[in-house]
Amino acid sequence: GAGVSQSPSNKVTEKGKDVELRCDPISGHTALYWYRQSLGQGLEFLIYFQGNSAPDKSGLPSDRFSAERTGGSVSTLTIQRTQQEDSAVYLCASSPPPGTVKYFGAGTRLSVL
Amino acid sequence: QQQVKQSPQSLIVQKGGISIINCAYENTAFDYFPWYQQFPGKGPALLIAIRPDVSEKKEGRFTISFNKSAKQFSLHIMDSQPGDSATYFCAAVSGGYQKVTFGTGTKLQVIP
Numbered sequence: 694g695a696g697v698s699q700s701p702s703n704k705v706t707e708k709g710k711d712v713e714l715r716c717d718p719i720s721g722h723t724a725l726y727w728y729r730q731s732l733g734q735g736l737e738f739l740i741y742f743q744g745n746s747a748p749d750k751s752g753l754p755s756d757r758f759s760a761e762r763t764g765g766s767v768s769t770l771t772i773q774r775t776q777q778e779d780s781a782v783y784l785c786a787s788s789p790p791p792g793t794v795k796y797f798g799a800g801t802r803l804s805v806l
Numbered sequence: 807q808q809q810v811k812q813s814p815q816s817l818i819v820q821k822g823g824i825s826i827i828n829c830a831y832e833n834t835a836f837d838y839f840p841w842y843q844q845f846p847g848k849g850p851a852l853l854i855a856i857r858p859d860v861s862e863k864k865e866g867r868f869t870i871s872f873n874k875s876a877k878q879f880s881l882h883i884m885d886s887q888p889g890d891s892a893t894y895f896c897a898a899v900s901g902g903y904q905k906v907t908f909g910t911g912t913k914l915q916v917i918p
Contacts, residue, residue, distance in 0.1 A: 697849070726906075735812075735895060735910040736850070749905065784849050793840055793899050794906045797849030 695719075697798035699785050705804045706775055714770040714801045718787030725768050726794055727752075727760060731781045739783075742768060775805045809833055810898050812909030819916050825883040827912045829896035832877065836898035840906070841870065841881050844893045853894075854881075886916045 698717040706712050718725050727739040738752040742762045753759070757776075762768040772779055782800040811830045819825045829839075840855035856863045856870040856879065863870045869882040883890055896909040 728908075736906075736908040738905065738907070741905060786849070793838055793852070793855065795852040797851065799847065799849050 697785055697787050697796050699783075699798035699801050701801060702799065703802045703804075705806065707806055708777060709774055711771065711773045712775055712803065714772075714783050714803070716768045716770070716785030716787075716798060718766060718768070718785070719789075719796055720766075722787035722789050722796070723765065724788040724790060724794075725762060726786045726788075727768070727770050728784045728786065728797075729781045730784055730800070736784065739770070772803075775803075777805050779803060780805045809907050810896060810909040812896050812912060814912060815910070816913045817915070819883075819886045819914065821886065821888060821916055821918050823886050823916075825881075825886045825890070825914055825916070827881045827894055827896065827914070828878065829880065829909050830876075830878045831898050833898070833900065834877075835900045836907075838899035839870070839872065839879050840897050840899065841868075842895040842897060842908075844895065844911075850895060883914075886914075888916045888918055890914060891916050 700715045725742040728736040730736050740760050741749040744765045745762050757773045760770045782802050784800045786794045786797040788794050813828050841853045842850035843853045844850040854865050854868050856872050858874050867884045872879045893911045893913045895911045897906045899906050
């Protein structure tokens, strides 16, 4: 595809369940970012990947959140034991080096009941 | 701690008018200031950006004004159109890998 692809587009889960959110970046983009957007709020930085390594995980809210990236491409954000406060839109972005974040996916809307 | 403060939260402008959104920052390490436009159900898209060594950048109907001494910058949308109705985020970038810190967003509605 031409853009950043995220799946699923919507996810409804029960409190306490684990969820996995997937991001397919634009081919060749070495930088990948995860952000979280809560209703009426700005975008909160979660984690940054350069290739397969994550030099900045400072935005992950708790140890229930983890992310990995494989093959310098696909990334998965995992939330364990989901809580209602995890409900938000999770956005992925990718960028070629150098340059700022240009290309966001449409996001995964997570609802924790 | 909000590193980039954005106002107003919402804005209603008549078609043909000028929309103005303001942002302020504290961290002098920021060295690049992009604006993003987000339509409902979509991810943000980079709209226009400026470096702090210039005071103004214009692209079509969109202009960024930058005041380095005041640590403030603003987006002006000239001849606003209903198609401009969206949420606008200012942002600031620092660090070698271009970490983006976003403002809280302004929901713009342009009425016919």
